[in-house]
Amino acid sequence: MALPLGTAAVLLLALFFELARPRLRRSLTRARVAVARVRRERAEESYDPGRERRAEQRARALLRSCVNEEDWEIYSELGFLRVLGPVGAPAGDSPAPYAYLIYPHKPIVAYVPATGELLSEYCVTFPDHSRPFGSSRLPHSDDVLAKWMAITADERRLIGEANMHLPGRQVEPERVRRDLARLARWERERSERELGGVRAA
Amino acid sequence: MKPGHGEIVLAEGDVGIPAEELQLIEAFRRELDAGMWAAVPTEGLAGRREAELVKSFDEVPRDAERVIFFPRAAGGAAPVGR
Numbered sequence: 001m002a003l004p005l006g007t008a009a010v011l012l013l014a015l016f017f018e019l020a021r022p023r024l025r026r027s028l029t030r031a032r033v034a035v036a037r038v039r040r041e042r043a044e045e046s047y048d049p050g051r052e053r054r055a056e057q058r059a060r061a062l063l064r065s066c067v068n069e070e071d072w073e074i075y076s077e078l079g080f081l082r083v084l085g086p087v088g089a090p091a092g093d094s095p096a097p098y099a100y101l102i103y104p105h106k107p108i109v110a111y112v113p114a115t116g117e118l119l120s121e122y123c124v125t126f127p128d129h130s131r132p133f134g135s136s137r138l139p140h141s142d143d144v145l146a147k148w149m150a151i152t153a154d155e156r157r158l159i160g161e162a163n164m165h166l167p168g169r170q171v172e173p174e175r176v177r178r179d180l181a182r183l184a185r186w187e188r189e190r191s192e193r194e195l196g197g198v199r200a201a
Numbered sequence: 202m203k204p205g206h207g208e209i210v211l212a213e214g215d216v217g218i219p220a221e222e223l224q225l226i227e228a229f230r231r232e233l234d235a236g237m238w239a240a241v242p243t244e245g246l247a248g249r250r251e252a253e254l255v256k257s258f259d260e261v262p263r264d265a266e267r268v269i270f271f272p273r274a275a276g277g278a279a280p281v282g283r
Contacts (some may be wrong), residue, residue: 051206053208054207055207055208056207057203058207059207059208061208062207062269063210066242066244066250066252066269068249068250069252071250087247087251088251090246090247107277123276123277124274124275124276124277125274125275125276125277126202126204126271126272126273126274126275127204127272127275128203128204128272136204136206138202138204138205138207138271138272139207142202142208142271143271145269145271146202146272146274146283148252148269149240149242149252149254149269149271150238150240150252150254150274151250152250152251152252153251153252153254154254155251157254158274161274161275161276162274162276162277163277190209
């Protein structure tokens with residue numbers, strides 16, 4: 001009795017396997033493709049210093065093509081951009097009442113050019129909304145360019161979007177003062193160079 | 202601008218050629234629908250360079266060389282770390 005039942009069970013199992021084999025094969029193929037895709041995506045997302053360096057080089061070229069030559073020189077030599085406020089106001093004889101320093105991946109710092117007094121920090125980021133969790137950052141120069149475009153296009157909107165803090169929350173006031181001193185020295189040397197060039201001519 | 206990658210060319214074309222203009226419009230809409238901001242580098246009255254944010258393809262100056270898309274700004278609240 002046991003032998004026929006056992007044989008029947010084996011036959012049923014073999015039949016079931018034979019019927020399910022195409023479906024199993026398709027499922028296995030789909031799983032393999034999915035695993036390969038995940039591996040490929042992980043490989044693309046993995047840290048690649050070469051990719052980041054190339055991205056930064058492209059970002060610097062893009063920034064250079066967008067800002068004034070003087071601003072580019074400030075950025076390439078000092079590491080930040082300076083935007084005089086109010087943005088869009090015609091340049092007059094009177095000094096700008098305030099200005100912004102734009103650092104890569106740091107808050108925008110507002111200050112008074114005449115006195116060097118620090119006014120506030122505006123913390124703003126440009127997150128990848130398509131991938132809200134664990135998304136990569138923009139290259140340094142792209143972050144600076146994004147802030148520059150946003151502030152020169154619509155100063156009020158950007159300042160409205162940003163989180164405002166007192167100076168010193170994220171950017172060391174001493175660092176900003178050093179940078180303002182470096183900027184003043186840079187401008188002095190530049191005007192002396194230009195003056196020297198005019199005299200020589 | 203794409204986080205982690207930097208600048209990527211999305212579309213190129215001549216707005217004077219209807220088929221190419223259509224492609225540019227499609228690319229423009231796709232990026233704005235994805236939540237990006239679009240800016241056109243311009244030159245202000247005082248000769249200083251600045252940018253202009255555009256919300257529709259019609260706002261892009263016809264002679265603009267490029268439109269730069271970048272992620273929409275958000276108030277950052279990064280932890281305080283010195």
